[in-house]
Amino acid sequence: MILKSLISQEWTKSLRKQGFYKNLAVNIMLGFMVLYFGTIFLFLGFHLDDMLEKADAKLNPMELFNGAMFYVLLIGLSFRFFMQQLNTINLPPYQVLPIKRSLLVNYLLLKPLFSPINYFMLLVLIPFSVQSVSKYYDGFTAFRFVLSFIFVVWFNSQFAAFLKRKYGTSFLSFIVVLVVLGSIAALEYFKVFSFYKISMIVFNFIVLQPFGLLISLAAAVLPFLLNKWFFSQNYYPEKFNEKLNKSNTSTTDITIFNRFGVIGELITVEIKLILRHKRTRSILMMSGLFLFYGLIFYTNDHYENQNGMLFFVAMFMTGLLMLMFGQWVYSWDSSHFDGLTTQNIPIKTYLKANYYLLIGFNILCFVLTTPYFLFGMKFMYMHIAALIFNSGVNVFLLLFFGTYNTKRIDLSKSTMMNYQGTTFKSFLIVLPIMFVPMIIVGGVSSFASVNVALIILTLLGLTGILFRKQMLNLCVNQFNKRKYALNEGFRQVE
Amino acid sequence: MIKVTDLQKTYNGITVLNIPSLDIPQGESFGLVGNNGAGKTTFFRLILDLIEASKGEVLINDKIVMRNDEWKTITGSFLDENFLIDFLTPQEYFNFIGKLHHKTEGDIALFLESMSDFFNGEILENKKLIRDLSKGNQKKTGIAAALMGDPKILILDEPFTALDPSSQIRLKRFLNDLQSKFNMTMLISSHDLNHVTEVCKRIVVLEKGKIVKDIHTTEDTLKELESYFAV
Numbered sequence A: 001m002i003l004k005s006l007i008s009q010e011w012t013k014s015l016r017k018q019g020f021y022k023n024l025a026v027n028i029m030l031g032f033m034v035l036y037f038g039t040i041f042l043f044l045g046f047h048l049d050d051m052l053e054k055a056d057a058k059l060n061p062m063e064l065f066n067g068a069m070f071y072v073l074l075i076g077l078s079f080r081f082f083m084q085q086l087n088t089i090n091l092p093p094y095q096v097l098p099i100k101r102s103l104l105v106n107y108l109l110l111k112p113l114f115s116p117i118n119y120f121m122l123l124v125l126i127p128f129s130v131q132s133v134s135k136y137y138d139g140f141t142a143f144r145f146v147l148s149f150i151f152v153v154w155f156n157s158q159f160a161a162f163l164k165r166k167y168g169t170s171f172l173s174f175i176v177v178l179v180v181l182g183s184i185a186a187l188e189y190f191k192v193f194s195f196y197k198i199s200m201i202v203f204n205f206i207v208l209q210p211f212g213l214l215i216s217l218a219a220a221v222l223p224f225l226l227n228k229w230f231f232s233q234n235y236y237p238e239k240f241n242e243k244l245n246k247s248n249t250s251t252t253d254i255t256i257f258n259r260f261g262v263i264g265e266l267i268t269v270e271i272k273l274i275l276r277h278k279r280t281r282s283i284l285m286m287s288g289l290f291l292f293y294g295l296i297f298y299t300n301d302h303y304e305n306q307n308g309m310l311f312f313v314a315m316f317m318t319g320l321l322m323l324m325f326g327q328w329v330y331s332w333d334s335s336h337f338d339g340l341t342t343q344n345i346p347i348k349t350y351l352k353a354n355y356y357l358l359i360g361f362n363i364l365c366f367v368l369t370t371p372y373f374l375f376g377m378k379f380m381y382m383h384i385a386a387l388i389f390n391s392g393v394n395v396f397l398l399l400f401f402g403t404y405n406t407k408r409i410d411l412s413k414s415t416m417m418n419y420q421g422t423t424f425k426s427f428l429i430v431l432p433i434m435f436v437p438m439i440i441v442g443g444v445s446s447f448a449s450v451n452v453a454l455i456i457l458t459l460l461g462l463t464g465i466l467f468r469k470q471m472l473n474l475c476v477n478q479f480n481k482r483k484y485a486l487n488e489g490f491r492q493v494e
Numbered sequence B: 001m002i003k004v005t006d007l008q009k010t011y012n013g014i015t016v017l018n019i020p021s022l023d024i025p026q027g028e029s030f031g032l033v034g035n036n037g038a039g040k041t042t043f044f045r046l047i048l049d050l051i052e053a054s055k056g057e058v059l060i061n062d063k064i065v066m067r068n069d070e071w072k073t074i075t076g077s078f079l080d081e082n083f084l085i086d087f088l089t090p091q092e093y094f095n096f097i098g099k100l101h102h103k104t105e106g107d108i109a110l111f112l113e114s115m116s117d118f119f120n121g122e123i124l125e126n127k128k129l130i131r132d133l134s135k136g137n138q139k140k141t142g143i144a145a146a147l148m149g150d151p152k153i154l155i156l157d158e159p160f161t162a163l164d165p166s167s168q169i170r171l172k173r174f175l176n177d178l179q180s181k182f183n184m185t186m187l188i189s190s191h192d193l194n195h196v197t198e199v200c201k202r203i204v205v206l207e208k209g210k211i212v213k214d215i216h217t218t219e220d221t222l223k224e225l226e227s228y229f230a231v
Helices: A002-016 A024-055 A061-083 A091-095 A101-114 A122-136 A139-167 A171-189 A195-208 A212-233 A237-245 A258-275 A278-290 A293-298 A307-318 A320-326 A331-342 A347-368 A370-375 A377-404 A424-447 A450-466 A468-491 B040-047 B090-100 B105-119 B135-147 B165-182 B193-199 B221-229
Strands: B002-011 B014-024 B029-033 B055-060 B075-078 B153-157 B185-189 B202-207 B210-216
Touching: A002 A101, A024 A061, A024 A122, A061 A122, A061 A139, A061 A171, A061 A195, A101 A139, A101 A212, A122 A139, A139 A195, A139 A212, A171 A195, A195 A212, A258 A278, A258 A331, A258 A347, A258 B090, A278 A320, A293 A307, A293 A370, A307 A320, A307 A347, A307 A377, A307 A424, A307 A450, A320 A347, A320 A377, A320 A424, A331 A468, A347 A370, A347 A377, A347 A468, A370 A377, A377 A424, A377 A450, A377 A468, A424 A450, A450 A468, B002 B040, B014 B040, B014 B210, B029 B040, B029 B193, B040 B055, B040 B153, B040 B185, B075 B135, B090 B105, B090 B135, B105 B135, B105 B165, B135 B153, B135 B165, B165 B185, B165 B193, B185 B193, B193 B221, B202 B221, B210 B221
Parallel strands: B029 B185, B029 B202, B075 B153, B153 B185
Antiparallel strands: B002 B014, B002 B055, B202 B210
16 A cells, blocks of 8 residues: 555656656657667667677577676676666655655665666567577576576666665776776686686576576575665665765865956856766766767778768867856856856856856867877867867857756756756757768768868858957847846756 | 836736835835735845846846846845855855955955854854755855945845844844944845844835835834734
8 A cells, every 4th residue: 555655656756847848858859769779679689699699609699698698797787886876765754654664665675676777688688588599498498598687687776776875976986897897808808717607607507407596586686685784774864865965075175267367266166066066077977988989980991981970079079078068058057046147247257257168178178189189180180170160169159059058957966867957958959069060071071072171160160269259249148138037947946 | 226116027917026116225224024925035036137027127326237237246145045156165155256356365354254253153164065054054154145245235035034043133233233334225025023123224015016015114113014914
């Protein structure tokens, strides 16, 4: 009974969230993404058998897959550790009601297992086991194979939640996970120690031996018990929320911009904002990974003549931080926007501060991506053109159209893959910024040459930089027009 | 100092504020009282150009407030936590606000020194972020920040709520001081009739967006207000 009402209250909570209907467009977008990946996974599932048949002569596909299972587990675990939102219900209001605590805890722990996203990989697994495992063994073994994978999912889900509860996600844990993954991969690669072989032995045992599945079920229950233990140790919510809410934020002051007057002060505040919130810090981390984007494209011969695509990559990397933060250039300040607009800060100064911050980001990213010049002069020209175009055109587009993002961003809550505060408009703003230059380069280079395309973009960028005063004034006027809508929207707490 | 002409604010056809005309001369302490939804915060937001008037205008020093930056140099305000930059420590926040008013580090230290009584040792001493402070201490931080730029006009929304009794008394004394020493124009809204009659020389009662009473505070004012609000 109680369980039923808990579930229904959870459901009403998500329906009554303010953003739910407004965010329909975003949800549809995400829906398409799910469909897209679902199709790819299914396709993979039906072809995995063929692929693995060719991969090794001696071992059958299931054995190969079991060998990789350890890595599937490990990667799944680290993904969950960073991406999976910790499942919480707002405990205190329930705590005072006559509901057994163990029921609440069980509910809290087991609910994520019912999320369909957990079983996404089954789109690969089920076709594969039907096609391949049943061919080598029998239908029953195929079933056991799928079941063993489901236990892996359970283990991962519970264990990641436990690690997260116990240690929290911080930059340090990010590094630790990277190092662990890296060293395991290195041990395997240099044939020092093969987890692959062990994994094959263990998972073959699990699938093929009578009691194998029981062992893996026990392994899945273990982290569940660990979680229970954690909750018994930390009886009060304030205790177990401590790790999550802990402001491990350093309060060190940043003084390098002090010389630049009010603009410097505003930039300092903005940098502190980025460094002192989870959401912005995780954007920084993601950006760090995206800087390696070029390694995929620049080294691939397939893209050698696709200049549009290459320029897209160049622009994306050199404008990385500008694009990531510029999309919501004003929204980041939403929690103190009323304060900013009534303080002794002329609107123009405020916009100028944001302008210089974004330009600073551009220069930083440009410098960080200079190693790509080693891949060829072409990339150097592309990066320079992208830098100038970003700093002369895109930056103003962001400042201008950023005024249409009127949703308050909640900085405190989230970690990676957070779409709170994202609306359809956010997509509309970024799409032309990202793709118009790509189309220009692709088009012009197909009937003239890349260099002509790059020169055109550079000239456009230089024009923007030359007329920055006028451009900035345009943005100020636009900001003043949208000011009340911004104030109003940012005041709405979701 | 502040002049309001024909000011109206409508949301979806419902008028939430309608003030045909109102003058607040320099040095006046102006108290705004009214039940929830009477339009107090709306009025303050209109003065501070945080929402757009449906009709009419607000003038500060004979200059229209709307989409203008000039009034910001002489106005200090604290309405709610949206005015605080909550990921800074109070010290950082005060430095930031101080710099906006072109104060030196010495000026800022001097100012904070003068506030030490009001802060009661709870704001600056520990290196907490503003978001980790209690509601009362957040309010103190906001009020102090509003005063940093030596404003000619001070606008405070419900300054007494969430403060402990000693702080309420200190704040009252403090506001009276500012008034008599610097002839500061003050706009204060409050649900507490006692406090507001003690601090303000003029009380305006709002009901459903309209001014229903405009009185100069005398000894009888409190009684008058109490009988007005009694159900």
